[in-house]
Amino acid sequence: MIPRIDTGTTPTYSRGYDCIEALLRQAGLRPTRQRLSLVKLLFAQGPRHVSAEALYEEARRAGLLMSLATVYNALHQFTEAGLLRELAADGAKSYFDTNVAHHHHFLIDGHRLIDVAAESVAIAALPAIPEGMEIARIDVVIRLKPKQA
Numbered sequence: 578m579i580p581r582i583d584t585g586t587t588p589t590y591s592r593g594y595d596c597i598e599a600l601l602r603q604a605g606l607r608p609t610r611q612r613l614s615l616v617k618l619l620f621a622q623g624p625r626h627v628s629a630e631a632l633y634e635e636a637r638r639a640g641l642l643m644s645l646a647t648v649y650n651a652l653h654q655f656t657e658a659g660l661l662r663e664l665a666a667d668g669a670k671s672y673f674d675t676n677v678a679h680h681h682h683f684l685i686d687g688h689r690l691i692d693v694a695a696e697s698v699a700i701a702a703l704p705a706i707p708e709g710m711e712i713a714r715i716d717v718v719i720r721l722k723p724k725q726a
């Protein structure tokens with residue numbers, strides 16, 4: 578299962594590898610073997626949330642020789658290219674979301690993210706926005722913990 582580019586830069590999961598290469602090129606990123614390998618690792622399992630550290634481990638297990646810094650840089654380049662969305666979940670650690678469509682998240686115990694459909698969250702009120710600014714995006718993170726007995 579490999580991402581497909583529908584409209585804009587929203588990857589879904591059924592077409593070939595060529596469009597990933599095209600998308601990387603469009604974003605000004607050379608489709609190097611390392612980048613293509615990482616894209617394949619990222620999208621082969623369907624929508625998910627992954628940290629740079631976890632992807633680095635996966636790459637090592639898959640026999641790909643690259644540094645954590647390389648993985649980290651690639652993730653940021655993919656994010657800028659619109660292939661991924663970056664989520665700051667627990668302050669220190671960033672997660673990268675392969676689902677770039679608008680949606681929100683449950684965060685369980687500070688590290689496990691589950692998608693929440695955008696339409697299941699309603700924002701009733703918003704603060705005044707500083708002058709000259711507009712809202713780019715609203716991300717809701719609903720933090721969960723096990724129920725107290």
Ligand SMILES: [Zn+2]
Nearest residue numbers: 674676691692
């Ligand atoms: Zn998500």
